[in-house]
Amino acid sequence: MARYTLRQLAHFVAVADTGAISAAALKLHLSQGAVSAAVTELERIFKVQLMVRRKAHGVTLTPAGKHLYGRAVRLLTDAEELELSAASGGTELAGPLVIGCYLTLAPTVLPPLLDGFTAAHPKVQLESVEGTQNGLLERLFDGELDLAVVYDTALPAALGAAELYKTSAYALLPAAHRLAARTEVSLHDLAPEPMVLLDAPPSSHHSLSLFERAGAEPNIRYRTTDFEVTRSLVGRGLGYSLLVQHPAVDTTYEGRALVARPLTPAVRPLSVQIIWPRAVRLTDRAQAMVEYAAGLPWGAGKP
Known part of the structure; x- marks a missing residue:
């Protein structure tokens, strides 16, 4: 004893x-x-x-x-x-659960997670936190988060993960852009054009690495850390951008039209994952969230 x-x-x-x-x-x-x-x-x-x-x-x-x-x-x-x-006699989940989400993924990932999981487990006190990927990783290892949803870019080996879906970078253009009529655009054609860079790692690192692998150098005109500001600047014709997350509407907050075009040659898809420290045993609530998130119909059949 x-x-x-x-x-x-x-x-x-x-x-x-x-x-x-x-x-x-x-x-x-x-x-x-x-x-x-x-x-x-x-x-x-x-x-x-x-x-x-x-x-x-x-x-x-x-x-x-x-x-x-x-x-x-x-x-x-x-x-x-x-x-x-x-x-609860082991029959009902209860207690706190904190999930982090990379800021550009949050608008499309968090709503179905918070809505569906709360409905299924009403006694779980589910909280969400949005932030940069590095910030989320730090809070995850510090024990402030149970789980986090991020891109599989430069992740430490000490993480457990479950894939939610895959998505690929695309070019976002103003509707009147000279390349907007094409069905796909190349990085070499985009390189001399003014670029609006979403400067929020790992998004910025990923975009710049695509140009580097293509042997081209982008003409960065504006930098912003906000996804919707990036889209708004593109909508006003101030440049194009490379993005990964796909909103359901092709207009900005101001109602200006946007055009999304795939890149050629095709780029490697990124995996969106829900992660946790491998050395930490997941709570029953966290394990249930991992299983719930991985089971949602992400992609074309939005959850």
């Missing part, structure tokens, strides 16, 4: 997260003495120093403390999952 308690582990984790016993006490609404005593008792039970306490300088975890921290976080997470599962 373990001699330590989950409460003691929770106090230790709070100190490690905040970097100070005083800050942990405020977070837990306890006295500093109670928090300090919990950590001291853990050190007595494990017969090892878990942290170095320096007055006015907070605490620093020892190697043993760092090891315990990782195990304690997993144990506390499992304990919370057990409580949630037991409350």
Whole structure:
């Protein structure tokens, strides 16, 4: 029988997260003495120093403390999952679930996920976060997100993934553009034209890599980090753009007509994936979301 308690582990984790016993006490609404005593008792039970306490300088975890921290976080997470599962008899999912989504994918990916999954699992507190791909990866590994939906571009090997669908880059042109009448356009024909670059990695990296592989250099006239601003600038005839995400309408917010044309030669499709850290065991809620997302009819038959 373990001699330590989950409460003691929770106090230790709070100190490690905040970097100070005083800050942990405020977070837990306890006295500093109670928090300090919990950590001291853990050190007595494990017969090892878990942290170095320096007055006015907070605490620093020892190697043993760092090891315990990782195990304690997993144990506390499992304990919370057990409580949630037991409350419903294992028949109904409940509890928090946070999913991130790359900002250009969010308008078409998040609505069906939030709508359908919430209807199927009403007791799950589902939250969504949009951001850049690098920002989402950082938050995923920091434990702030359970899952994220991203493109399969430059992803770390330490990720688990399920593919949702594939999509390819295309040229977005103003309706009156000289190349708009063609059924497909080449990067060499586009290169001298003014370009509106969606400068939000990995989208920008992908677009520029297409030109590099084609042996052409784009004439970048405008840069924007917003998908709809990019489309609006193209709609006003200020240039073309290379995009991957396909909205259902070929008009801008201002009502200006746009034309989407495939690239020639054909480019490698990108995979849109739902990802998670491979070292983290998915909660029942996260696993259900992965299965739900992978099972939706993405593409032509919009979910």
